[in-house]
Amino acid sequence: MKNNPRHPILxxxxxxxxxxxxxxxxxxxxxAIVGANMWVTHDVPAGQTLKS
Known part of the structure; x- marks a missing residue:
């Protein structure tokens, strides 16, 4: 785990x-826009809006 990247890239x-x-x-x-209360588990393309 020590040298594995773990954090998201924004x-x-x-x-x-x-x-x-x-x-x-x-x-x-x-x-990209990530809406309130969303769980993101896959990459989000440029310009994409995620909302619930």
């Missing part, structure tokens, strides 16, 4: 609203 102009959870080595593309 590109420029990403918005993450309250109580959203991004788990593991996830990439959130430029300009």
């Amino acid at each position: 590109h420029d102009n990403v918005i993450v609203y309250s109580n959203a959870t991004i788990l593991g080595r996830i990439t959130v593309g430029e300009g």
